[in-house]
Amino acid sequence: MLFFILRRLGVMVLTALALTFIVFYLTNLPPNLEKLAKSEASVRMTDDQVVSWIENNGFNTPVLARYGEWLGVLPGWVKTMDDGEVRGRCIPKGSDAALAPGYCGLMQGTWGTSTVFKKPVTAVLARGLGQTGWLMLAVMLVMVPTSLVLGVLSGMREGSRTDRVLSTFAIATTATPEYVSGVIFIALFASATTGISPILASWGWIEGKTLFMGTATSAMDNITFWNFALPVMTIALYGIGYIARMTRASMTEVMTAQYIRTARLKGVSFRQVVLRHALRNALIAPFTVIMLQFPWLLNGVVIVETLFNYKGFGWTLVQAAGNNDIELLLGCSVVAVFVVLVTQLISDVGYVFLNPRIRLS
Amino acid sequence: MEPLSWGGVFSGIFVQFMPVWISLILAYAVSIRFKRRLGLFGKLFDSPVGMIGFGIVMFWVFTAVFAGMIITMDPLAQFSGSKNAIVGSALKAPDDGAYTHFLLGADHVARDVFSRMVMGARDVLKIAPAATVFAFMVGVTLGLPAGYFGGALDTVLSFLANLVLAFPVILLFYLLVTPEIVKTGIPIYFAAVLFLFPVIFFTILFNSRFFTNPPKRNLFVGLTLVFGLWAYSGLAFNMDPTGVFSMDPNLLNVFVSVVFVNSPGVFRIVRGMVMDIKTRDYVAAGQTRGEGPWYIMLWEILPNARGPLIVDFCLRIGYTTILLGTLGFFGLGVSPESPDWGSTIDDGRKLLSIVPHPALVPAIALMSLVLGLNLLADGLREESLKD
Numbered sequence: 086m087l088f089f090i091l092r093r094l095g096v097m098v099l100t101a102l103a104l105t106f107i108v109f110y111l112t113n114l115p116p117n118l119e120k121l122a123k124s125e126a127s128v129r130m131t132d133d134q135v136v137s138w139i140e141n142n143g144f145n146t147p148v149l150a151r152y153g154e155w156l157g158v159l160p161g162w163v164k165t166m167d168d169g170e171v172r173g174r175c176i177p178k179g180s181d182a183a184l185a186p187g188y189c190g191l192m193q194g195t196w197g198t199s200t201v202f203k204k205p206v207t208a209v210l211a212r213g214l215g216q217t218g219w220l221m222l223a224v225m226l227v228m229v230p231t232s233l234v235l236g237v238l239s240g241m242r243e244g245s246r247t248d249r250v251l252s253t254f255a256i257a258t259t260a261t262p263e264y265v266s267g268v269i270f271i272a273l274f275a276s277a278t279t280g281i282s283p284i285l286a287s288w289g290w291i292e293g294k295t296l297f298m299g300t301a302t303s304a305m306d307n308i309t310f311w312n313f314a315l316p317v318m319t320i321a322l323y324g325i326g327y328i329a330r331m332t333r334a335s336m337t338e339v340m341t342a343q344y345i346r347t348a349r350l351k352g353v354s355f356r357q358v359v360l361r362h363a364l365r366n367a368l369i370a371p372f373t374v375i376m377l378q379f380p381w382l383l384n385g386v387v388i389v390e391t392l393f394n395y396k397g398f399g400w401t402l403v404q405a406a407g408n409n410d411i412e413l414l415l416g417c418s419v420v421a422v423f424v425v426l427v428t429q430l431i432s433d434v435g436y437v438f439l440n441p442r443i444r445l446s
Numbered sequence: 447m448e449p450l451s452w453g454g455v456f457s458g459i460f461v462q463f464m465p466v467w468i469s470l471i472l473a474y475a476v477s478i479r480f481k482r483r484l485g486l487f488g489k490l491f492d493s494p495v496g497m498i499g500f501g502i503v504m505f506w507v508f509t510a511v512f513a514g515m516i517i518t519m520d521p522l523a524q525f526s527g528s529k530n531a532i533v534g535s536a537l538k539a540p541d542d543g544a545y546t547h548f549l550l551g552a553d554h555v556a557r558d559v560f561s562r563m564v565m566g567a568r569d570v571l572k573i574a575p576a577a578t579v580f581a582f583m584v585g586v587t588l589g590l591p592a593g594y595f596g597g598a599l600d601t602v603l604s605f606l607a608n609l610v611l612a613f614p615v616i617l618l619f620y621l622l623v624t625p626e627i628v629k630t631g632i633p634i635y636f637a638a639v640l641f642l643f644p645v646i647f648f649t650i651l652f653n654s655r656f657f658t659n660p661p662k663r664n665l666f667v668g669l670t671l672v673f674g675l676w677a678y679s680g681l682a683f684n685m686d687p688t689g690v691f692s693m694d695p696n697l698l699n700v701f702v703s704v705v706f707v708n709s710p711g712v713f714r715i716v717r718g719m720v721m722d723i724k725t726r727d728y729v730a731a732g733q734t735r736g737e738g739p740w741y742i743m744l745w746e747i748l749p750n751a752r753g754p755l756i757v758d759f760c761l762r763i764g765y766t767t768i769l770l771g772t773l774g775f776f777g778l779g780v781s782p783e784s785p786d787w788g789s790t791i792d793d794g795r796k797l798l799s800i801v802p803h804p805a806l807v808p809a810i811a812l813m814s815l816v817l818g819l820n821l822l823a824d825g826l827r828e829e830s831l832k833d
Contacts, residue, residue, distance in 0.1 A: 096605070103609055108621065116626035256824060260817035262768045264775045264791055265809040272802035279802050299799040380614055387616045388775065392795060403776070406620035414620075421614045429612070 086437070093433055097426045108418040109152045112411045118144050120409050125200065141166065143174055155415070157190025191419065197412030201404055206416040209401060214420065216305055217386055217397035220320070223313060224382065228321040228328070229375060235325065236332020237367065241359055243337045252333065258326030263388040267319040271392075275299035275315060301395035316393045320385040324378050328371055335370035339363045369439045376432030380425045450534035450547050458549050459560070465512040466505060473504055486756070489829040496825015502818025506811075509564055510571040517561035518545035521785045528556040530801045553790075553804035554797060562785040563807050569786035570815070573697075574766040577704040578759060581766075583644040584705065585712025590743040592713070593720025604717070607710035615707055615769070616776070622703045623778040633699040637682040640705050645674035654740040697780050704769055708762060715758055719751040726750075753830040757823045764819035771812050787812045 122138040123130055130138065139145055143162040153159030154174055161174030175189035189195040196206040239251035261269075273280035274297040282295040298312040339345065340363055348358050387399035394400075398420070405413035450458060460467075481488040490496040509516060519525075527538045531552040540546045549560040592600040627633060648670040656663035680691025681698075693701070723729065724747065732742045773779050774788020782789070787808035794805025 100605075100609055100612055104613060107613075108617070111621040111627070114626060114630050114632075116629045120626065256820050257817060260764065260820050261813050262771060262816075264771060264788070265813045268791060268795065268798060268802070268805045268809045271798050272806050276799045276802050278800060295799070380612070383614050384616050384772075388772065391776070402617065402620075406617075418614075418617055421617055422612070425612050425614065 089437070090434060093430055097430055101422055101426055104422045105156075105415075105419060106152055108415060108422075109155060110148055112414055113144070113148060113151065117409055117411065121200070121411060124409065141172065143172075153190075155190050157188050157192035157195070159190075160187045161189050196416050199405070199410055199413040201408045201410045201413065206413050209413060210398070210416050210420060213396065213398040213401040215397075216395065217390070217399065219304075219308060220313075220316065220386065220390075220395065220397060221382065223317045224320045224324075227317055228324050231321070232325040232328035233332055233368065233371060235329040236371065237336050237359070237364065239329070240333035240336025240367070241340065241363075243340070248333075251329070255326040255329045255333070258322050259330070261322065263319050263323055263385045264392065266322050267315070267389060267392045270297075270315045270319055271299050299393075301390075301393040305396060316389045316395060319389050319392075320382060323385060324382065327381075328374055328378065331374040332367065332371045336363065336367040339367040342366075369436070372439060373432045373436050376428045376435065379428040383421055383424065449532075449536055450549075452534070454547075455534040455549055458547065462516050462518060462549070462560075463509070465515050466508040469508045469512075470501065470504055474501075486753075486826065486830060489832075490822075490825050493825040493828050495821050496829065499818050499821025499823070499825055502814055503822055506567050506815045506818070507571060510568040513564050513568045516564045517558075518547075518549060519558040519561045521557065521561040521565040522783060523558075524556045525552065525558075526556065528552045530554055530797065530804075531556070532801075533803055550807050551801075551803045553793060554801075559804050559807050562790055563787070563811050565785040566787045566790060566808055567811065567815075569780070569784060570767055570770060570812075573701060573704070573770060573780075574763050577701055578708065578763045578766050580640060580644065580701075580705045581708035581762070582712050582755075582759065583647050584640055584709035586716050586748070587643045587647045587650075588709075589713040589716025590720055590748065591739075593717040594724055594739060594743050594747070596721075600717070603713070607713045610706070610710040611714075616772070618707060619703060619773055619776070619778055622706075623699055623773060628695050628699055633695070633702050634683060636702040636706060637698055640702060640709070641678050641682045645670065645678055648674065650740050651744050654738055654744055657738075694780075700770070700773060700778075700780055704766055704773075707769065708766060711762070712758070715754065716751070719754060720747055723747045723750055753827075757827045757830070760819050760823035760826060764816040764823075767812065767816055767819070 118139055119135050122135045122142075126134075126138050141164070143164065144151070146162060150159060154161050163171065163173035163176070165171050173185060175187065175195070176185040186193070194207075196210075198204070199206050199209050202209050235251050235255065239248040239255075242248060258266075274282065275295045276282060276299070277286075277294040282291070285291045285296055286294060296311075297315050299315075301312050301316045303309075304312040304316075345358060345363055348362050349355070353362075383399070386397065387402055389395070390397050390399035391403055398417070401413070402417045402421075404410070405417055477484065477488070478491055481491050490500060525537060528535070528548065529552065531548050533551045534547060534549065535551065536547050537545075548558050550563065551559050553559055553562070588603055592603045621627075622632075649667055652666035652670060653663060656666060676686065676688075677691045680686025680689075681693050684692055684695075686692060720743070729742060729746060732746055737746075770779075770786065771788035771791065774784075774786050774790070775792045777789070777792055779786055779789040779792075790808040791805045791812075794802075794808075798805055
């Protein structure tokens with residue numbers, strides 16, 4: 086078991102290094118650096134000036150060396166300008182070069198500064214992740230119980246009418262990406278001209294113009310049901326169908342097992358069989374599926390935060406990518422890669438722990 | 447001109463889709479008549495779910511084919527004074543003989559929503575199935591040897607596949623689908639690698655089948671190489687001397703990224719199925735007869751894996767459609783003017799709570815196409831399991 090976890094960890098570190106290097110390479114392509122030079126210094130720079138800016142800011146070294154510096158395993162670059170000023174990766178503007186540390190990168194906790202927000206990357210990310218944390222918490226609270234109940238109910242009696250109805254619902258939700266369900270939700274519940282809001286308003290049942298709010302900006306300070314329900318439902322809906330289908334498949338498999346038949350023949354009631362005997366084994370497979378849903382939720386988070394204008398992690402990622410904010414984008418991808426790999430590890434290890442058959446063999 | 451009522455709008459749309467209805471009726475009539483001779487496809491018509499899915503998918507396929515006849519106006523034309531016109535409203539100054547109403551309203555720059563939605567179907571169905579086919583070629587060509595030989599090859603390829611799968615899709619798109627990337631030429635390198643796989647696949651396919659019969663082998667392999675490399679030079683490098691095959695750099699970039707994201711998934715499925723099937727007796731029999739590994743992989747294992755692969759193919763076209771929509775939604779699409787559904791949703795979402803129809807129409811169109819593909823896959827899975 087220990088060896089298994091160690092090997093998984095090794096592969097994980099290798100994957101993380103490879104992925105961050107790819108992101109680093111793609112964000113540090115020459116055209117991106119030229120764009121950065123123009124946005125940082127002056128838009129009307131000549132080509133020569135751009136080249137010298139790139140040189141003076143340490144972007145002309147080989148990519149691998151810069152990646153090492155960014156990671157914090159190689160010492161940061163130091164350069165003496167013509168006028169005697171010493172510049173370097175680890176030397177903030179206007180400070181004494183002699184006091185600066187040799188290494189400054191991810192490992193030393195230096196994540197750089199965001200050019201869009203003019204703040205340290207860590208601060209921007211912490212704020213975004215805090216906001217997204219609430220969103221994810223709400224999504225999990227809605228998505229996991231709903232999908233498990235739906236899956237168990239439809240897998241309990243395969244082919245019954247409940248099963249048909251719920252399976253069709255599950256297929257429909259997996260066919261509805263977040264940007265589609267979000268648009269439909271807003272049109273139905275948060276539009277002053279269409280959907281149910283005008284009707285409710287004319288009856289005098291709601292005070293404002295719309296039932297739900299079309300943006301979640303106000304939820305960043307104060308989460309209420311009316312400003313948070315739509316974004317949460319939008320993300321949860323896409324996952325519900327998928328997890329429910331997996332739960333159904335696992336439940337139908339368990340329900341045909343020998344020991345369930347034995348229990349039924351011994352006269353245990355159907356209810357007892359489902360709750361006591363089937364459920365425990367049927368929920369092993371969905372556990373992995375829920376864990377592996379995290380990368381997908383990340384997708385959903387980006388779309389929903391953009392659509393509902395909720396300034397969390399996903400919104401930050403879009404801002405960073407859209408504005409060529411290299412250091413922030415790198416920070417975002419470190420977080421994203423970390424989340425994806427950790428959930429994969431948890432799902433692998435958890436599966437082995439939960440499933441006694443694997444432990445024995 | 448009076449605006450149309452809801453009834454008028456629906457009958458107007460129904461009339462415009464007339465070529466689609468006729469083709470759908472023909473398709474169903476032919477398929478049900480010859481159902482017993484059509485194999486798995488024919489069996490689809492035994493399952494109601496599959497039939498509904500097939501209907502929805504074919505509806506959009508025929509819409510894409512007859513888009514030129516269905517549209518009521520030029521999808522890119524702007525009609526002054528009709529910004530955000532509501533559903534069924536009349537044109538301010540219609541030309542003689544031209545269509546007089548916006549069937550599904552107009553968008554924020556006064557373009558006809560209905561015509562854009564119909565033309566969008568053509569855009570989506572031009573890219574999604576083709577990208578899925580390429581992803582399958584890559585996934586199959588790499589997945590077969592990885593599963594069959596195992597060992598170091600399998601370890602390396604699986605690591606690479608997991609690497610791509612662990613990448614958050616949106617991040618990858620933001621890194622790959624940008625104008626800067628087009629400038630560096632990276633999409634061309636990607637295309638150079640990914641587009642080579644179909645050529646390799648068919649070359650090996652024919653070579654392993656006919657290598658005992660050199661004249662025939664030379665004919666087939668020669669044709670594949672000539673035709674394949676001709677298309678390859680045009681699609682990947684835009685250097686086709688005759689100009690038949692070419693691809694816009696933006697389109698190439700989108701296409702390559704979608705193929706790249708999809709192929710590891712196919713790889714994993716194919717690899718898993720090969721590892722299962724290679725333990726069967728008929729594979730052992732083939733090995734004892736002295737058949738080559740590629741013959742066994744391509745002509746004995748692959749045909750026996752077709753059921754799940756066809757199902758996955760349908761699901762994956764739907765998934766690709768969603769991915770293309772996501773790209774459009776973030777403004778990374780083929781071109782800003784393009785009527786594809788994702789970009790149209792993106793255009794419409796800024797005024798969503800006041801005028802929802804420009805975003806709602808493509809959203810529902812996209813959902814119905816993906817739903818149709820999912821239902822079709824479900825029907826196919828059910829019927830293929832009955833054997």
